[in-house]
Amino acid sequence: MSGNDLREAFFQECEDLLEALQEGLQQIDSPEHDPETVHAVFRAVHSIKGGAGAFGLDALVQFAHRFETVLDRLREGEISADGPTIKLFYRAGDHLSDLVAMARSGDDAAEPDGAELLGALDELAGDAEDEDLSDLSFQPMTLDLDMIGAPDPDAACEKAGQSASGAARWLIDFTPTAALYASGNDPALLFRSLAQLGALTVHADTSGVAPLETAEPGPPGLRWQLELETDAALPDILAVFEFVEGMCGLEITPAADSLYGEDGPKPALPDNAAPGEATAIDAASASDPTAAANDETSPPADAGAGGPDGHDSAPPPATPANVPGSPPMNGPTNGGKATGAPQPTIRVNLDRVDRLINLVGELVIKEAMLAQSIAQLELPNDSSLHAGLDGLKQLAGDIQEGVMAIRAQPVKPMFQRMFRIVREAAAATGKQVRLDVQGEHTEVDKTVIERLVDPLTHMIRNAVDHGLETPEERLGAGKPAEGRVMLSAAHRSGRVMIEISDDGGGVDRERVRAIAERKGLVTPGADLTATEIDNLLFLPGFSSKDQVSNLSGRGVGLDVARSEIEALGGRVLITSRAGAGTTFSISLPLTLAVLEGMVVEVAGQTLVLPISVIQETLQPSSVAIHPLGRDSHVLANRGDLVPLVDLGARLGYRSEPPVLDDRVLLIVQLDNGRRGALVVDRIHDQRQVVIKSLERNYGQVKGVAAATILGDGRIALIIDPDEVIGAGAEPPPGDMPAAATG
Amino acid sequence: MKDTQTESTNRNGELVAFQVSGQDFCIDIMSVREIRGWTETTILPHAQDYVKGVINLRGAVVPVIDLSSRLGLGPTEPGPRHVIIITMIDGRTVGLLADVVSDILSVADAALQPVPDIASESARAYVSGVIATDQGMLRKIELARLLPASRPEVA
Numbered sequence: 001m002s003g004n005d006l007r008e009a010f011f012q013e014c015e016d017l018l019e020a021l022q023e024g025l026q027q028i029d030s031p032e033h034d035p036e037t038v039h040a041v042f043r044a045v046h047s048i049k050g051g052a053g054a055f056g057l058d059a060l061v062q063f064a065h066r067f068e069t070v071l072d073r074l075r076e077g078e079i080s081a082d083g084p085t086i087k088l089f090y091r092a093g094d095h096l097s098d099l100v101a102m103a104r105s106g107d108d109a110a111e112p113d114g115a116e117l118l119g120a121l122d123e124l125a126g127d128a129e130d131e132d133l134s135d136l137s138f139q140p141m142t143l144d145l146d147m148i149g150a151p152d153p154d155a156a157c158e159k160a161g162q163s164a165s166g167a168a169r170w171l172i173d174f175t176p177t178a179a180l181y182a183s184g185n186d187p188a189l190l191f192r193s194l195a196q197l198g199a200l201t202v203h204a205d206t207s208g209v210a211p212l213e214t215a216e217p218g219p220p221g222l223r224w225q226l227e228l229e230t231d232a233a234l235p236d237i238l239a240v241f242e243f244v245e246g247m248c249g250l251e252i253t254p255a256a257d258s259l260y261g262e263d264g265p266k267p268a269l270p271d272n273a274a275p276g277e278a279t280a281i282d283a284a285s286a287s288d289p290t291a292a293a294n295d296e297t298s299p300p301a302d303a304g305a306g307g308p309d310g311h312d313s314a315p316p317p318a319t320p321a322n323v324p325g326s327p328p329m330n331g332p333t334n335g336g337k338a339t340g341a342p343q344p345t346i347r348v349n350l351d352r353v354d355r356l357i358n359l360v361g362e363l364v365i366k367e368a369m370l371a372q373s374i375a376q377l378e379l380p381n382d383s384s385l386h387a388g389l390d391g392l393k394q395l396a397g398d399i400q401e402g403v404m405a406i407r408a409q410p411v412k413p414m415f416q417r418m419f420r421i422v423r424e425a426a427a428a429t430g431k432q433v434r435l436d437v438q439g440e441h442t443e444v445d446k447t448v449i450e451r452l453v454d455p456l457t458h459m460i461r462n463a464v465d466h467g468l469e470t471p472e473e474r475l476g477a478g479k480p481a482e483g484r485v486m487l488s489a490a491h492r493s494g495r496v497m498i499e500i501s502d503d504g505g506g507v508d509r510e511r512v513r514a515i516a517e518r519k520g521l522v523t524p525g526a527d528l529t530a531t532e533i534d535n536l537l538f539l540p541g542f543s544s545k546d547q548v549s550n551l552s553g554r555g556v557g558l559d560v561a562r563s564e565i566e567a568l569g570g571r572v573l574i575t576s577r578a579g580a581g582t583t584f585s586i587s588l589p590l591t592l593a594v595l596e597g598m599v600v601e602v603a604g605q606t607l608v609l610p611i612s613v614i615q616e617t618l619q620p621s622s623v624a625i626h627p628l629g630r631d632s633h634v635l636a637n638r639g640d641l642v643p644l645v646d647l648g649a650r651l652g653y654r655s656e657p658p659v660l661d662d663r664v665l666l667i668v669q670l671d672n673g674r675r676g677a678l679v680v681d682r683i684h685d686q687r688q689v690v691i692k693s694l695e696r697n698y699g700q701v702k703g704v705a706a707a708t709i710l711g712d713g714r715i716a717l718i719i720d721p722d723e724v725i726g727a728g729a730e731p732p733p734g735d736m737p738a739a740a741t742g
Numbered sequence: 743m744k745d746t747q748t749e750s751t752n753r754n755g756e757l758v759a760f761q762v763s764g765q766d767f768c769i770d771i772m773s774v775r776e777i778r779g780w781t782e783t784t785i786l787p788h789a790q791d792y793v794k795g796v797i798n799l800r801g802a803v804v805p806v807i808d809l810s811s812r813l814g815l816g817p818t819e820p821g822p823r824h825v826i827i828i829t830m831i832d833g834r835t836v837g838l839l840a841d842v843v844s845d846i847l848s849v850a851d852a853a854l855q856p857v858p859d860i861a862s863e864s865a866r867a868y869v870s871g872v873i874a875t876d877q878g879m880l881r882k883i884e885l886a887r888l889l890p891a892s893r894p895e896v897a
């Protein structure tokens with residue numbers, strides 16, 4: 001049981017690592033990349049190898065090992081990541097993730113690609129191949145010797161314990177800021193205190209000091225490297241700097257090897273611990289001069305030894321923050337900590353979160369019920385009950401927001417997967433494609449993300465397969481041979497917009513039309529607008545590819561993608577410009593659990609409209625309403641003629657053409673960019689409502705998105721304005737409603 | 743459906759008996775979750791007349807079916823004396839509107855007789871069998887037939 005848990009934990013870890021790997025490869029592929037990225041990629045592969053070794057997943061270990069060997073050469077600068085190499089890396093990364101997936105499912109069918117890939121990797125690995133085949137232990141990162149004072153924290157290990165047993169040697173990198181001097185502190189006094197702890201060597205680094213001619217009164221440039229041999233423990237050393245905390249860059253490292261290069265002192269001490277082990281303590285932890293404070297900065301030794309992955313959370317050794325002249329703000333950090341290190345996270349069973357969300361939903365409903373009963377008491381306004389209720393409301397709202405935030409996830413992992421989809425689609429179609437992503441940190445409810453993966457995959461493939469032209473066609477059209485697919489996500493007025501655009505030839509409307517006519521999807525010669533033709537692509541059974549490719553073009557892609565998105569309460573829009581490309585815009589609710597709604601009354605029924613679609617509310621008397629045909633009306637609003645729809649009549653609650661005088665008009669934004677006006681009897685309230693499924697026990701109802709429970713415990717229906725206004729004709733009364741009708 | 747059949751042939755089934763428009767009906771007790779008093783429902787647009795609307799059952803949205811209307815006995819004007827029998831039908835929670843719950847009884851399988859041929863088509867559509875009792879006759883409702891088999895493919 002616990003073995004399985006461990007195994008599962010390993011595979012979850014693998015997911016993160018593979019994601020880091022993909023991301024790293026993309027960075028290496030980009031024009032300017034940080035050398036650290038190569039290390040990150042190497043570490044990811046290495047950690048997978050280490051974990052796989054522990055679980056006896058030999059195929060995985062072997063492949064990861066070869067891959068790692070090549071990456072090692074890249075790291076050493078023996079090979080460079082040029083075009084073909086990086087492509088190989090991508091493929092190796094894909095293969096690795098396949099192997100992980102196979103190991104996870106216990107399926108050990110041979111990957112056809114594997115042997116060839118291995119050969120290519122071995123070729124790159126060169127003669128370095130055999131030397132460390134047996135080396136499955138963790139190999140510490142190499143130190144960047146040219147970066148003074150930036151010891152490698154990757155193999156970080158708490159050394160304070162050892163110092164208690166005997167004299168230990170500490171390297172102290174000390175960079176005072178102007179604030180230190182301004183507050184009357186003197187480095188010399190600090191050094192004197194340090195000297196009392198043990199033998200101290202001081203080395204002043206004046207390289208940051210500007211020459212006198214150009215010197216300006218500004219940040220001080222002096223920096224000291226101290227070497228202290230003492231049997232005092234780390235907290236004692238930190239105590240010396242206690243009063244200058246936040247006013248200096250400070251790094252204290254148990255000396256492992258000389259980090260000073262040529263010009264520094266190089267004493268050798270026999271009782272040194274394993275070379276390469278170092279701990280970096282930022283001055284922030286000096287505020288709490290206990291050893292425990294170090295946990296924040298670097299994993300303690302025992303955690304690091306628990307598995308080969310222990311080093312992953314440690315910051316990369318790049319960019320030392322304590323550069324002279326750039327004093328860090330408060331509590332200087334050690335290199336890269338602020339940028340590189342992931343926030344600590346925990347993995348929680350989703351059920352628990354969902355249970356919590358349900359409970360919070362009930363809490364919000366209860367709170368609303370309570371508010372309603374209190375309102376009926378007609379207490380004076382200054383009653384303490386009101387204040388208490390307001391507090392409760394606030395709290396319930398905060399809790400709800402907090403709980404929802406747990407479910408919110410960045411779309412990044414999903415976007416990362418799309419890189420592979422694009423690569424594979426490009427390989428299968430012989431096109432050159434580059435995928436650019438934007439807004440990958442946009443957060444969306446986890447369920448939304450999960451259910452979006454398939455439709456998004458369809459649409460990305462579609463963009464590569466149908467959207468982009470072949471390189472020859474592109475060159476002929478004066479475009480670069482490499483096609484571009486853009487994937488972006490952004491929050492827009494309470495919804496998430498995800499756009500997939502390509503710079504291909506746009507929808508070939510003539511052909512789409514011809515195909516649709518041939519397949520009997522439209523009447524030949526029908527008068528169709530460009531938008532209508534574009535939307536034919538979403539029809540079931542439409543496949544514009546003359547030859548069915550094994551990528552997309554099965555004719556199930558887009559219509560299935562659309563219905564999946566609509567099932568999430570989302571919409572898809574297509575816009576296309578001939579020669580310039582096609583854009584699919586997906587608009588999705590942020591969450592499937594709550595909705596900011598306007599509570600209205602129609603024909604005695606209480607209904608909820610999503611606030612995000614309501615543009616304005618109007619008094620009917622204030623606008624001009626024109627009859628159009630027998631029963632329909634339009635109204636002029638902001639230069640548009642907007643169809644007027646009586647919500648009650650459209651939902652079948654009442655039949656008579658309403659007398660509009662004492663009603664309210666809601667101008668709503670529809671997803672096709674048009675607008676509509678809904679007639680309601682009264683606006684009650686605006687509030688957050690908890691979305692309850694109507695489908696679970698009943699089924700879909702045309703015009704109704706979902707249901708919610710109001711303060712009085714009754715159910716109110718949440719209206720889908722698009723369906724209400726879009727459905728021009730009264731739908732025939734169904735039985736208990738049949739399956740979804742798009 | 744399957745449940746009721748196996749139960750009716752293999753063992754003594756317990757039944758919940760109730761009245762709808764003056765006639766006595768019963769359903770298998772295993773499908774009954776609870777019995778509630780009538781509460782106002784929220785009307786669903788475009789629903790069949792026998793769907794009275796939906797109610798809030800501890801946070802779940804539950805449709806209520808007017809049995810009288812569904813069985814072809816005319817619509818019910820529900821009042822505070824009516825009851826809603828909450829049942830599980832085919833994985834769905836559905837409320838059945840009835841006049842009054844009269845009894846819970848244990849009936850031997852042998853007592854369940856096929857619907858007489860004389861019964862009208864509408865009655866045969868929802869009634870799977872009849873049971874003769876001292877007071878008269880109980881019609882056993884086949885719950886699955888109350889709902890059309892139109893469960894959404896993707897829940």
